[in-house]
Amino acid sequence: MSVTAVEGFEAAGIASGIKPSGNPDLAIVATADRRSVTAAGVFTTNLAQAAPVQVTRAHLADGRAAAVILSSGNANAATGDAGRADALRMCTLAAEGIGVAAHDVLVCSTGLIGIPMPMAPVESGVPALCAELAPGPEAGLRAATALMTTDTVAKQSRADADLGDGRHIHVGGMAKGAAMLQPAMATMLAVLTTDAVVGPDALHSALERAVQDSFNALIVDACTSTNDTVLVLANGASGGPEIGTSGHAYHALVEALSTVCDDLAHQMAADAEGATKLATLTVRGARSGDEARRAARAVAASQLVQCSLYGQDPYWGRVLSELGASGAFLDPERVDITYNGVTVCRHGIAAIHDETALRESMTRRDIEIVCHLHAGRGEATVRFTDLTHAYVDENMGTS
């Protein structure tokens, strides 16, 4: 049910000693035949990009890759020239381990920032890791497990799509990430595999679309960490003509990638550090989709809204205030807000409702908030979690 759900991909995961805890911390995904295949990536927009992000971007310049090596426990970020050399060395070690060129290996790391990568465990670990490469669900799970940092469960997904011409394609994926409350910095990494026949441009375009409405709709902001990376490898095993940048087959590919990304994003939100609530917030009736996204993110990123959720308090006044401060246009006296389907604010003022029933529904883990601005047709949905004592505990120290 992971990257190995697609024929022609192998994976492995081991404990190398990067993590003092002794938990698994090195993973690899590679093509079974060690050929390089079409590859694409979407990366953090942070100007302080970690060394592995810089190396992976360079290695993706030709739109091809044969493997991805991943480590957890140390982000190899804010590590300068030494960090770049270490990231490159990880590629070289993996390349030697599986018999490909170093520039066909991509690299991802996640963990603490500003601490040199411990290379002794990497030097001995990567050859051992390569020796473990295998097809099948157990190998996929071992790889997904080795990505985990504050995650409590491994995150895997898969989806199929009908291209409409008799062909089916398959997509598999794994991810790590938790506590991604914007503007937090918890890294999210994801690696996807597919058997689609597709060139680098179409694959990159499809991946960007899939990420936009999945990982980037987590608040939870996939674009701010130093290391955020989503990669996809496409081995073409499904055969037939190449998928272009439009048409039914392209949209089927976007759909399959989106399904996997959305499922992984949902698993990440549900596993957020210290959260007791998983909220889905939809803004409707904004002047544009961009304004809807901006308004939704402003509400979801609000510490006060997050605290209210933790207190199971449907305090819509804070939601309205965040909408008003978001930069999205609205007439506050046209705004309607519902919590769990109950209208608590109509035309910008309190609406009479069954308070007992609403309070009862606020005890659920899943909370749904809908805001209608009545200013246009723009709509956006984001997921976020509550701000809890446990969140503070988890983020007080680096140790």
Next chain:
Amino acid sequence: MSVTAVEGFEAAGIASGIKPSGNPDLAIVATADRRSVTAAGVFTTNLAQAAPVQVTRAHLADGRAAAVILSSGNANAATGDAGRADALRMCTLAAEGIGVAAHDVLVCSTGLIGIPMPMAPVESGVPALCAELAPGPEAGLRAATALMTTDTVAKQSRADADLGDGRHIHVGGMAKGAAMLQPAMATMLAVLTTDAVVGPDALHSALERAVQDSFNALIVDACTSTNDTVLVLANGASGGPEIGTSGHAYHALVEALSTVCDDLAHQMAADAEGATKLATLTVRGARSGDEARRAARAVAASQLVQCSLYGQDPYWGRVLSELGASGAFLDPERVDITYNGVTVCRHGIAAIHDETALRESMTRRDIEIVCHLHAGRGEATVRFTDLTHAYVDENMGTS
């Protein structure tokens, strides 16, 4: 030491019953002779402006006012037409109580959003309040106390300035506000008085300048609540020629207003809900002052940076990451970061330092962080606080 520190102003504060706790909740500031004088205001930029903000803006159209009536416990926000009528009624009641026109009375409220203003206590309270108007420090303190919501102490300040032509002016002020962690919604209100001789345009310009580097440098964002308001009344009692919009006298006025605003802002930051740390963050070497402000605010608003402070952990990697995601230009490998004067990051990577001494200094309440981007000459300073269990407790519920 408050609004009554300036000759010719009186104040009062009482408990009217708006707050279920029975604490003081109504305040007034008025000219001693009940004449209207030059007045100016700076308001929240939130599109969802509370009723008292709307009424006060209208009443300030002529640049004059004789009094400010203030209430705490209910924000009269998201209350629609009824809320506007209630805010106007508060002005009318105060106007009747002191014998001025209703349009010469300004109004501020702070408290919960979305709940109709309880007018019964206001109807009986405002006349009683007006009967208490008096000069002197006790009256000023009573007014400042009646503004408090989650504040634990009343906030007052005063300053003098030499106009350079033999005249001195005086400025007094009071404020409320706490837990103003951006993007939070805790309202900040401030009322200033001065005996400067000044017209509405020069007074408004001077107030805007004073607010920019004081209340607006709290993260802690004075511009996002539905009710944020800073007002100033200038009775001209210092005599002499009118202060224009430039020149030495103007700058002396700006300086005196800034001193009072900055002192009040500092008191607000120090009183932030549930905070154990008060951090001062300076960004130097940005391409512009705006970029420096943007970068500083991004770091200060970070939940993870705030949690690290609570844990007394000088985790500069999070600071660098927030700088990189802020939208301000930087080359991460030129950035230097110090905590309490100790360089922990030089040229974007870890700098060797005395970790024991630094950890010792992190136990202090006041923490100073300086980031140098080495990209230009822009500089900005913001104050912020840590994210604690107590903050979560205070904001979990509305009750």
